[in-house]
């Protein structure tokens with residue numbers, strides 16, 4: 001029954017081979033990104049990773065010396081543009097972009113203080129950066145015979161929670177962007193995937209939530225789905241949640257409101 005849970009009518013035609021690719025994973029040195037880095041590296045792909053924490057990038061390089069790492073603050077437009085320039089110059093073989101990096105801030109707008117820097121960081125990292133990186137790298141991806149853009153959204157994109165209003169808004173916007181981009185790229189060599197994780201045990205969810213899945217489990221499910229050319233990849237509990245949302249939206253919203 002859960003198998004029938006396809007979100008779009010997008011024709012699934014272009015099978016992506018999951019080895020021998022050159023893959024950029026933003027935030028690929030920790031959490032979900034790191035699990036994707038390890039798995040895709042093990043499968044015989046060349047991996048490029050960016051992140052702000054140079055210690056973490058150095059740690060990754062120690063474990064997997066042939067992974068290419070770039071320090072970059074994606075929330076800073078000049079830093080993002082320098083990074084995109086370096087990718088275009090040094091990696092003309094890039095054929096997959098995984099927009100994974102993200103931040104989540106929990107705060108109430110009713111607290112009676114201003115939240116400017118937190119709002120700006122979430123919008124820039126979760127929304128502007130993946131869209132701008134797509135914009136910069138798409139001309140290169142379109143020159144490849146088989147390419148993909150993979151965006152990581154969230155179940156909170158369709159049923160938001162109270163404590164992270166800006167985060168939920170960015171994920172909802174990314175979900176919409178992903179769908180519209182898919183329309184634009186229909187018939188091209190670039191497939192567009194969306195991964196909708198359930199709660200994953202990472203730094204982002206540290207100290208909250210129950211029944212979390214591991215980043216490795218998520219990476220395995222996501223990579224298998226990409227290999228099978230499934231474009232809307234609902235992970236674990238999000239399958240059920242999406243069905244609930246379709247048929248009983250107020251129940252789904254009630255369930256996630258206070259998570």
Ligand SMILES: NC(=O)c1ccc[n+]([C@@H]2O[C@H](COP(=O)([O-])OP(=O)(O)OC[C@H]3O[C@@H](n4cnc5c(N)ncnc54)[C@H](OP(=O)(O)O)[C@@H]3O)[C@@H](O)[C@H]2O)c1
Nearest residue numbers: 027031032051052053073074075101102154199200202204
């Ligand atoms: N964990 C969950 O339950 C869950 C559920 C649904 C969706 N997601 C999504 O999954 C993605 C990965 O999250 P995670 O759970 O793995 O969190 P995480 O462990 O906190 O990892 C976030 C990654 O993003 C990078 N990052 C953050 N801000 C950045 C910036 N300005 N520039 C460059 N890199 C930046 C971080 O690297 P640096 O700190 O080194 O910059 C880190 O590698 C996010 O998009 C998140 O929204 C997570």
